[in-house]
Amino acid sequence: MTAPEARVEVRRSARRRRTVSAYRDGDRVVVMIPATMSKRDEASWVARMVDRLDRAEARKRPSDDQLMARARQLDDEFFGGLATPDTVRWVANQRSRWGSCTPGDRSIRLSARLQGMPRWVIDYVLVHELAHLLEPAHDARFWAWVDRYPRAERAKGYLIGWSAAADMEPPDDGDPVD
Numbered sequence: 001m002t003a004p005e006a007r008v009e010v011r012r013s014a015r016r017r018r019t020v021s022a023y024r025d026g027d028r029v030v031v032m033i034p035a036t037m038s039k040r041d042e043a044s045w046v047a048r049m050v051d052r053l054d055r056a057e058a059r060k061r062p063s064d065d066q067l068m069a070r071a072r073q074l075d076d077e078f079f080g081g082l083a084t085p086d087t088v089r090w091v092a093n094q095r096s097r098w099g100s101c102t103p104g105d106r107s108i109r110l111s112a113r114l115q116g117m118p119r120w121v122i123d124y125v126l127v128h129e130l131a132h133l134l135e136p137a138h139d140a141r142f143w144a145w146v147d148r149y150p151r152a153e154r155a156k157g158y159l160i161g162w163s164a165a166a167d168m169e170p171p172d173d174g175d176p177v178d
Contacts, residue, residue, distance in 0.1 A: 008046055012037070022049035029053060061115040062122075064089040071108065071126050078148045083130040090115065098159060098177045099125045101132035108133075117162075124155030128177045138175060 007028035012035040022031040031049050033042055062070065068088040075083045086106040094100065094111035101108050108129040114122050127149040135142035146152055159177065 010042060020045045022053055074123060074126050075130055078127055079130060083133040099129045101129040103133055103136050106133060120151045121155045121158050124149055124152055125177055
């Protein structure tokens, strides 16, 4: 959600005739409008475009409750209900891993850096962490559980590519998740 104090920058363009567009640039929202637009129409369009951005971002960034619900669906689908977590939540303090799991208290944490990534990538990280509730180590039994997810290899490649583009060091074991 855009905080009330969020900065909005309006850019008028003589070449723009009818269209209005907006995007986020760091902590501000940039709204591009035709140069001929009135101040009243500008205010209306700015409010509309900020709201549209907020709604689009909310769809891309599921809440902790939605994340927990998705983990339960994936548990049922790929683990037959054997890997039910007690908590699943987003965290902002994971810089070198995509997710983590504590089998003792059955908690799963996903890096907030995943927010906005494709759902199938987030699902892969959830499946990976759910598998840790059954097999703590990255052994053959663990990978057999993870490989039940049909897009596992594709998601691993996506995360490895993203990490390379962000110039992040890959883990020693080559596992992009934890």
